[in-house]
């Protein structure tokens with residue numbers, strides 16, 4: 508395992524050393540562009556402004572708009588996390604990663620269950636772009652222990668995540684995608700010198716949407732996440748830049764052990780209320796983002812409206 512990784516802030520309060528180069532919380536925030544058109548994606552990017560540096564392009568947007576959208580983001584100075592979760596024979600995955608490296612992406616995902624050989628092929632191809640971080644997906648958060656058992660995987664989700672992450676790091680991956688609930692075990696078992704990218708984030712006081720169990724940005728960082736992926740709380744906000752800035756503040760709190768401890772009580776209350784919030788959020792599932800409507804295009808960033816939290 509490498510001792511340091513370019514552009515990869517170590518975990519939160521569990522980190523052993525403190526590197527002041529990573530004090531900018533924007534290094535840890537990834538905004539998910541889960542929309543179907545380049546116009547909608549560009550509108551979000553413009554509205555977020557300089558409150559975020561990295562954008563996740565996943566299956567939905569990539570399938571709809573293809574590589575040009577990625578090139579455009581890179582040319583505009585944004586970092587791209589290409590979340591296509593490659594899983595195929597080593598030769599095919601290596602070839603796909605080589606193409607992703609040419610696009611100029613900064614992070615991409617592969618499935619750790621594709622084998623060490625497949626991961627080595629991906630990592631070797633990524634070397635064409637030294638700053639490219641290869642992340643391994645371990646167990647999808649939609650799977651539980653009984654799903655794993657049906658496909659022949661015995662043991663807890665947690666143990667499986669740690670086992671797959673161990674294999675991923677041993678084969679050269681620079682990080683994993685994992686929930687905040689798994690992040691602390693991963694840090695305890697495998698140390699700090701790798702990225703943990705954590706989705707399933709909801710800012711304190713926000714709607715939880717269709718997420719089953721969520722954590723706040725501070726809680727994820729305090730648990731050891733190096734990066735958090737946030738989609739709808741930012742992309743569907745009236746003021747995406749303001750929401751992103753609020754989340755950056757919460758990231759900084761999570762990275763500060765004293766403030767994180769102070770926040771722990773609030774986080775506990777949020778988790779206790781998760782079921783209730785989920786029930787209330789059912790009504791919001793039909794919500795349509797303003798930029799997904801057929802109304803006439805308005806590319807001006809949303810008016811600033813600070814949210815009290």
Ligand code: C5P
Pocket residue numbers: 539541565648649706707708716718736737738739740
């Ligand atoms: O829910 P939200 O809009 O913040 O999701 C952002 C991204 O995180 C989505 O692209 C989704 O695929 C991913 N995600 C995930 N696992 C979860 C929740 C969200 O991979 N448990």
